[in-house]
Amino acid sequence: MLHCRHLLLVLGDQLDCDSPLLRDADPHSDVVWMAEVVEESTHVWSHKARIVLFLSAMRHFAQWLREQGFEVRYTKLGEAQSGSFAQALAADCERLEPEALRVVQPGDHRVLEALRLAASAADRPLQILEDTHFLCTMAEFRAHAHGRKQLRMEYFYREMRRKHDILMDAGQPVGGDWNYDQQNRKAFDKQGPNPGPRDIPEGAFFEPDALTRDVIADVEARFPKHPGTLTHFRWPVTRQQALLALDDFLQQRLPRFGDFQDAMWAGEPFLFHARLSTSLNLKLLHPLEVVQGAEAAWRQRPQCYPLAAVEGFIRQVLGWREYVRGIYWLAMPDYLERNALDAQHPLPDFYWTGDTQMHCLRQAIEQTLAHGYAHHIQRLMVTGLYAMMLGVHPRQVHEWYLAVYVDAVEWAELPNTLGMSQYADGGTMASKPYAATGKYIQRMSNYCEGCRYRPEEAVGPTACPFTTLYWDFLSRHREALAGNHRMGMQLRNLDRLTPEKLEAVRHQAQAHRDSVLAERTTKQPAPS
Numbered sequence: 001m002l003h004c005r006h007l008l009l010v011l012g013d014q015l016d017c018d019s020p021l022l023r024d025a026d027p028h029s030d031v032v033w034m035a036e037v038v039e040e041s042t043h044v045w046s047h048k049a050r051i052v053l054f055l056s057a058m059r060h061f062a063q064w065l066r067e068q069g070f071e072v073r074y075t076k077l078g079e080a081q082s083g084s085f086a087q088a089l090a091a092d093c094e095r096l097e098p099e100a101l102r103v104v105q106p107g108d109h110r111v112l113e114a115l116r117l118a119a120s121a122a123d124r125p126l127q128i129l130e131d132t133h134f135l136c137t138m139a140e141f142r143a144h145a146h147g148r149k150q151l152r153m154e155y156f157y158r159e160m161r162r163k164h165d166i167l168m169d170a171g172q173p174v175g176g177d178w179n180y181d182q183q184n185r186k187a188f189d190k191q192g193p194n195p196g197p198r199d200i201p202e203g204a205f206f207e208p209d210a211l212t213r214d215v216i217a218d219v220e221a222r223f224p225k226h227p228g229t230l231t232h233f234r235w236p237v238t239r240q241q242a243l244l245a246l247d248d249f250l251q252q253r254l255p256r257f258g259d260f261q262d263a264m265w266a267g268e269p270f271l272f273h274a275r276l277s278t279s280l281n282l283k284l285l286h287p288l289e290v291v292q293g294a295e296a297a298w299r300q301r302p303q304c305y306p307l308a309a310v311e312g313f314i315r316q317v318l319g320w321r322e323y324v325r326g327i328y329w330l331a332m333p334d335y336l337e338r339n340a341l342d343a344q345h346p347l348p349d350f351y352w353t354g355d356t357q358m359h360c361l362r363q364a365i366e367q368t369l370a371h372g373y374a375h376h377i378q379r380l381m382v383t384g385l386y387a388m389m390l391g392v393h394p395r396q397v398h399e400w401y402l403a404v405y406v407d408a409v410e411w412a413e414l415p416n417t418l419g420m421s422q423y424a425d426g427g428t429m430a431s432k433p434y435a436a437t438g439k440y441i442q443r444m445s446n447y448c449e450g451c452r453y454r455p456e457e458a459v460g461p462t463a464c465p466f467t468t469l470y471w472d473f474l475s476r477h478r479e480a481l482a483g484n485h486r487m488g489m490q491l492r493n494l495d496r497l498t499p500e501k502l503e504a505v506r507h508q509a510q511a512h513r514d515s516v517l518a519e520r521t522t523k524q525p526a527p528s
């Protein structure tokens, strides 16, 4: 075909079999367009597994589209035009002379802007379709936010429960409450997650097929210096695999999800977590089928599924996931520049290697480099907490999270990082900074047992850096946090420290900061 009506742009995180783009398409006059552009793998220093996941899932999706009778114009990495969206689109517009370009609303602001520029450079209209993958439209989120002084996920979540009739009986939340978190979030006892009936099921992992092995070889050859390893790459890359992964989670791990969703254990990267964020973010799974699947499991076998576990899981997908997307689009592009705590330090080098004596950080970072995965509490209360209390510039923290996680897409990552974990948005996402001493990590994990530091000590040679930095953080931001009533107790405890103790803490915090930042050799390319 030399001339086409619509060029249908399918982006790497839009691998949706039920996309509105395909529903209205005419395979005789429309061409599907997909492109592996180098820019998408290098604008942050992407983990190799993140690159493989996107490219492998894209190539599988292109194969599926061709089986459905679509003509697919697919640019592979390494082709002359593969540098950027603009280059690839310009070349194909010249060749196919489309009347218009069509795309489903991109997830990231940066990509939307790049496409607008590329379409205008190619002198073609760009038609943007509503993204039906999400459970809350942009207009609905704007209406929810309108006139509210402060946004809170819990109220948004209740609206979503009502709207989609999830865990509702006759208009009321099942069991009488909206939220059962008090029953969740336990720590393991001393024996950890593996004795007897609590054994963590192995779970569904997917051996790379020939197509994925090709992608792995390409990525190793083109991005050899990028962080992470591919030895353990077993993520789902097709809808069929994603459905198996969903079923496996619902059958095997959902019953214990609530109990241990905040727990951490050395050498156990996945515990009872769903591992579904990659499939959701690539759109191999629809969030409604995920939450309905969880509800159906509970309704069919309530004796096997505690309501607290099911409600806790559904809240993550129906509540948090939709909420962060709403915040992202409400606040971008300014959101990216926020730095409410005026944090200015660079990210320590060990975030790229795991080479640190702080055992909790070593565990979280090493598993991230091995799998491209850490669960929410590891991201929030280990790597995120440390960066916030050290005073790392939020832009650098954001670029690290966007680079190293296989599920990282900016609309999900940025509000979680900059807002929830760094409090850089001054309270849009979280009502207070998630600041804590090493004792929180001691309570929720066994990391401290294998560490040279002591979580209860704030000063001295074996003081836990988290504990030292906690008091230092509160004292540095005392004034800014004083008006936040949720910080009252923490600030009163700060005031109980003697001036001598506080001085010693601040001195030790500065020495720690100097030592971790002096070790910087800047192995990664300079952040933007």
Ligand code: FAD
Binding pocket: 272, 273, 274, 275, 276, 277, 278, 280, 281, 313, 316, 317, 320, 321, 322, 324, 374, 375, 376, 377, 379, 380, 384, 401, 402, 405, 407, 408, 409, 410, 412, 413, 414, 416, 417, 420, 421
């Ligand atoms: P589970 O813990 O089993 O949770 C189930 C599902 O709920 C997830 O698959 C995810 O789709 C959804 N979910 C849970 N919490 C959140 C949340 N806070 N925001 C959005 N969705 C949520 N999630 C991403 O999908 N992409 C990111 O780039 C990302 N970056 C993050 C950065 C930081 C600093 C933090 C604190 C969290 C981030 N999250 C991100 C949220 C969360 O950590 C991951 O969704 C989760 O760890 C994925 O693993 P899982 O599928 O096993 O999730």
Ligand code: SF4
Binding pocket: 357, 358, 359, 360, 361, 437, 438, 439, 441, 442, 447, 448, 449, 451, 452, 453, 454, 455, 464, 465, 466, 467
């Ligand atoms: Fe982390 Fe401190 Fe515990 Fe060591 S003692 S594992 S640094 S919290």
